[in-house]
Amino acid sequence: MDKTVQSFQMPGPVVTFQNLCYCVEECRGPCRRKGPEKEILKDVSGIMRPGINAIMGPTGSGKTSLLDVIAGRKNPTGLRSGQVLVNGKPVTSDLRLSSAYVVQDDILMGTLTVRENLTFSANLRLSRKQYSSLDKEQKVNNVIKELGLQDCADTKPTTGLDANTANSIISLLHSLSRKGKTVIFSIHQPRYSIFRQFDHLTLMNKGEIIYAGAASQAMDYFEEMGYQREEFNNPADFFLDIINGDIVPTLDFRNAGQAERNPLALQYRQSVYCNQVMEQLKQLSGVVDPSVSSIQEKASYVTPFHYQLMVLVGRTVKNTLRNPQTSYAQMALNITFAVLVGLIYYQIPKTLPEALQNRIGAFFFLIINMVFGNLSAVELFINERALFIHENSSGYYRTSVYFLSKVFADLLPNRILPIFIFSSISYYMMGLKPNADAFFLFALTMCLVSLAAVALAFLVSASVASFAMANILIALPYVFMMVFGGFLVNLNSMLSWLSWLKWASIFRYGLEAVTINEMKGQVFSMGNITLTGEMYLKAQGIDYSLWGFWQNQVALFGIMFVCMVLAYVQLRRINRWK
Numbered sequence: 101m102d103k104t105v106q107s108f109q110m111p112g113p114v115v116t117f118q119n120l121c122y123c124v125e126e127c128r129g130p131c132r133r134k135g136p137e138k139e140i141l142k143d144v145s146g147i148m149r150p151g152i153n154a155i156m157g158p159t160g161s162g163k164t165s166l167l168d169v170i171a172g173r174k175n176p177t178g179l180r181s182g183q184v185l186v187n188g189k190p191v192t193s194d195l196r197l198s199s200a201y202v203v204q205d206d207i208l209m210g211t212l213t214v215r216e217n218l219t220f221s222a223n224l225r226l227s228r229k230q231y232s233s234l235d236k237e238q239k240v241n242n243v244i245k246e247l248g249l250q251d252c253a254d255t256k257p258t259t260g261l262d263a264n265t266a267n268s269i270i271s272l273l274h275s276l277s278r279k280g281k282t283v284i285f286s287i288h289q290p291r292y293s294i295f296r297q298f299d300h301l302t303l304m305n306k307g308e309i310i311y312a313g314a315a316s317q318a319m320d321y322f323e324e325m326g327y328q329r330e331e332f333n334n335p336a337d338f339f340l341d342i343i344n345g346d347i348v349p350t351l352d353f354r355n356a357g358q359a360e361r362n363p364l365a366l367q368y369r370q371s372v373y374c375n376q377v378m379e380q381l382k383q384l385s386g387v388v389d390p391s392v393s394s395i396q397e398k399a400s401y402v403t404p405f406h407y408q409l410m411v412l413v414g415r416t417v418k419n420t421l422r423n424p425q426t427s428y429a430q431m432a433l434n435i436t437f438a439v440l441v442g443l444i445y446y447q448i449p450k451t452l453p454e455a456l457q458n459r460i461g462a463f464f465f466l467i468i469n470m471v472f473g474n475l476s477a478v479e480l481f482i483n484e485r486a487l488f489i490h491e492n493s494s495g496y497y498r499t500s501v502y503f504l505s506k507v508f509a510d511l512l513p514n515r516i517l518p519i520f521i522f523s524s525i526s527y528y529m530m531g532l533k534p535n536a537d538a539f540f541l542f543a544l545t546m547c548l549v550s551l552a553a554v555a556l557a558f559l560v561s562a563s564v565a566s567f568a569m570a571n572i573l574i575a576l577p578y579v580f581m582m583v584f585g586g587f588l589v590n591l592n593s594m595l596s597w598l599s600w601l602k603w604a605s606i607f608r609y610g611l612e613a614v615t616i617n618e619m620k621g622q623v624f625s626m627g628n629i630t631l632t633g634e635m636y637l638k639a640q641g642i643d644y645s646l647w648g649f650w651q652n653q654v655a656l657f658g659i660m661f662v663c664m665v666l667a668y669v670q671l672r673r674i675n676r677w678k
C-alpha cells in the first residue's frame with residue numbers, strides 16, 4: 101500500500117499549506133539600504149500528515165523558510181499569499197503549546213543538567229491542572245529514556261549530546277510519529293539508515309517544490325523522468341545530484357524552446373503527485389472555519405504568572421549559584437575599591453583645606469566607582485537572548501516574568517549586597533560623620549546611584565544584541581553624566597544650551613546628596629578661621645534643605661524607574677521573527 105495513504109489513516113494532526121509565497125527585503129551596503137524584494141518561497145503547497153515528514157534540498161533552497169512559515173516563526177509581513185492550517189484551522193496559541201519547535205543551535209541553559217532543563221520545560225508547558233509533579237517527573241524520565249540519555253541525565257547538556265544523537269533523535273521522532281504525532285523537519289543530506297525512516301518527502305529547489313509525496317516513491321519518480329541512479333548511491337545524494345545537474349536525464353522532459361528557470365519544479369507541477377495534493381487540499385480546505393482566522397489572537401499560557409515567576413527565579417538563582425564568577429568579581433571589585441578609597445582618604449581631617457578637598461574628591465571617586473562598577477550589567481539580557489526568544493515564543497512564560505526574574509536575581513547578589521559592604525568599609529575608614537543615620541543615608545544614596553546606573557545598563561542590554569555595541573552605548577552616557585556631574589566643570593559657567601544635561605546626570609544627584617549628608621552640621625577650621633558645612637553648600641549653590649536633599653534621591657529613583665520601564669519595553673520589542 102502507498103505509504104502516504106497508510107499514514108493518512110493514522111489519527112493525528114494534519115498540517116496543510118496552500119500557495120505560500122514568502123518574500124524578504126534584502127539589506128545592502130554599509131547603511132543597510134533596503135534592496136529589492138526576493139521571493140524565497142514560490143507558490144508552495146503541501147500536506148503533512150502524522151508520520152515523519154522530511155523537507156530536503158540544497159543549501160538556500162528554502163527548507164528552513166518553509167519550516168519557519170509552517171511553525172509561525174517567520175515574520176508574517178513577508179507572507180504575500182497562502183495560509184497554514186492544522187486540521188483545517190488557523191494556528192492559534194493553543195496549538196502552539198501542543199506543538200514543539202526544535203532549533204539547530206544549542207539553546208539550553210548550560211549550567212543546568214539534562215533533567216533540569218527538561219523539568220523546566222515540563223513545569224512551564226504542562227498544565228498544573230492536568231499534570232501533577234509526579235506526572236511531570238514521569239514524563240521527563242520517559243523522554244530521557246527514549247533519547248537514551250540515562251547515563252548523562254544528571255550532567256550538564258553539552259557533555260551528554262554527542263554524535264550518536266542523530267540516530268537516537270530520529271528513532272525518537274519515529275516512535276513519536278507512530279503515536280500519531282506529525283513530525284516535520286528539514287534535513288540536508290541524510291544517510292540511508294535515516295532516509296529509509298521517512299514517510300513523506302518534500303524536495304525543494306530555489307524556493308519551489310520539485311517533489312512531494314511518499315519518500316519510498318521519490319526514486320521511482322525521478323527514474324521515470326529518465327534519471328539513472330547508480331547502484332549503492334544514497335537516495336539523498338541522488339536527489340542532490342539531480343538538482344545540482346550532476347546527473348542528466350536520459351529522456352528530455354523539458355518542452356522544446358522553453359527556457360524554464362526551474363524545470364524540475366515545472367515538471368512536478370504537471371505531475372500526478374502535485375495534482376493529488378491540490379485535489380486533497382481542496383477537500384481539506386472545505387472545512388476551514390473562517391471565523392477562527394479573523395480572531396485577533398492573544399498569547400495564552402498554561403501556567404499562572406506567579407508560578408512562572410517562581411520557576412524562572414528558581415532557574416536564575418540556580419544559574420547564578422553555579423556560575424558565580426560575576427557575583428564574586430562584583431564583590432571583589434567593591435571590597436578592593438572600598439579599601440583603596442579608605443586608604444587614600446584615611447580619616448579625613450576637619451582642618452582646611454584638606455577637609456573640603458578630600459571629602460569632595462572622595463565622593464567623586466565613590467560615585468565613579470558606583471556608576472562604572474556596574475558595566476557588567478550590560479550582559480544581563482544579551483547573554484541569554486537566543487534562549488529568551490526561543491522560550492518566550494514557544495509560550496513558556498510572559499516577557500514580564502522573565503524581566504522580573506532576571507532583574508531581581510541580578511540586583512540583590514550583584515548590586516545591592518556588595519554596595520552595603522562597600523559603604524561600610526569606606527565610610528568608617530574615611531572617618532565621615534559617625535552617626536548611624538548619616539551612614540544609612542550615605543549607603544542609600546550609593547545604592548540609588550548604583551541602581552540608576554544599572555537600570556541604564558539594563559536598557560542598553562535589552563536594546564542591542566552584541567556586547568561590542570552595548571559597551572559603546574553604555575560608555576557614552578556614563579561619560580557625559582560624569583562631565584555634567586558638577587565636579588569636573590562648574591555648571592553655572594557652562595553654555596546654557598548645554599548645561600540642561602545636568603538634569604540627567606546620575607553623578608550630579610549622587611554627588612549633591614552625599615555632600616549635603618556629610619557637610620550639614622559640620623564645622624571646619626584653619627587657624628582661627630572657621631567654615632560651616634552650610635556655608636560651603638550655599639557657596640556651591642546647593643539647596644541643603646530637607647527637600648533639597650531628598651529631591652536627589654527622588655531624581656535617582658526616577659531615572660532608575662524610567663530606565664527599567666524602557667528596558668522592559670525594549671525586551672517586549674525584541675524581534676522574535678526569523
Ligand SMILES: Nc1ncnc2c1ncn2[C@@H]1O[C@H](COP(=O)(O)OP(=O)(O)OP(=O)(O)O)[C@@H](O)[C@H]1O
Nearest residue numbers: 124126140158159160161162163164165166288678
Ligand atoms: N530573513 C531573511 N532575509 C534575507 N534573506 C533570507 C531570509 N531568510 C531566508 N533568506 C534567504 O532565502 C533563501 C532560503 O533560505 P533558507 O534558510 O530557507 O534555505 P535552506 O534551504 O534552509 O538553507 P540551509 O540548508 O543552508 O539552511 C536563502 O537564499 C536565504 O539567504
